Amino acid sequence: MFGPESARDGWDGLPFVFDKVRVGDCPARRARAEAFLDIFAREGCRMVEMSCAEHDAHAAETQFLTHTVGRMLAMLELRSTPINTKGYETLLRLVDNTCSDSFDLYNGLFMYNKNSTELLNRLEWAMDSVKKKLFDGLHDVLRKQLFEGSPHAPNNASVRK
Structure with missing residues (x-):
């Protein structure tokens, strides 16, 4: 939920919205999705699942x-x-x-x-x-x-x- 202007000073506190619609039950896919989402969480994004x-x-x-x-x-x-x-x-x-x-x-x-x-x-x-x-x-x-x-x-x- 941010673009170049609102994130120009960093991602800390900005909402990252996601929906795990295509992840499924496969453990490898779940791990890959979690690793991807963790990139944004580590940068300080406020993770919002909806x-x-x-x-x-x-x-x-x-x-x-x-x-x-x-x-x-x-x-x-x-x-x-x-x-x-x-x-x-x-x-x-x-x-x-x-x-x-x-x-x-x-x-x-x-x-x-x-x-x-x-x-x-x-x-x-x-x-x-x-x-x-x-x-x-x-x-x-x-x-x-x-x-x-x-x-x-x-x-x-x-x-x-």
């Missing part, structure tokens, strides 16, 4: 979402400012981290994980929900400014939802 389906469900949210948000923010061409907040610095690092990886890697997260399409739909729904909440509040403020105290103001009870 099914491929579980991995894909989690990867859509941890990797695909992260890369999608990073690439969306990159489209905004964000720059450091004299008044950066810690949160804004985190966003700038997210852009650097995700856009340093190839588009092919990002595209693979989409193409080869069926959960990514559903996550894109949820992300779009979330953005629409936030925008609606903002615009609904804006309209309430404008209504008050335009009609409060006006002799032609509509009855407030009929204007409100």
Whole structure:
């Protein structure tokens, strides 16, 4: 669960996900699989055994979402400012981290994980929900400014939802 950017300072603590689907019961195959996995464990990886389906469900949210948000923010061409907040610095690092990886890697997260399409739909729904909440509040403020105290103001009870 790491690429060149997240592992550039080493593998210590990074999750290595595996599923022993083709190992079988043969002692030699089991020993070979354990020797292979031990390479990563000795390097400090956090070894996580899970099914491929579980991995894909989690990867859509941890990797695909992260890369999608990073690439969306990159489209905004964000720059450091004299008044950066810690949160804004985190966003700038997210852009650097995700856009340093190839588009092919990002595209693979989409193409080869069926959960990514559903996550894109949820992300779009979330953005629409936030925008609606903002615009609904804006309209309430404008209504008050335009009609409060006006002799032609509509009855407030009929204007409100």
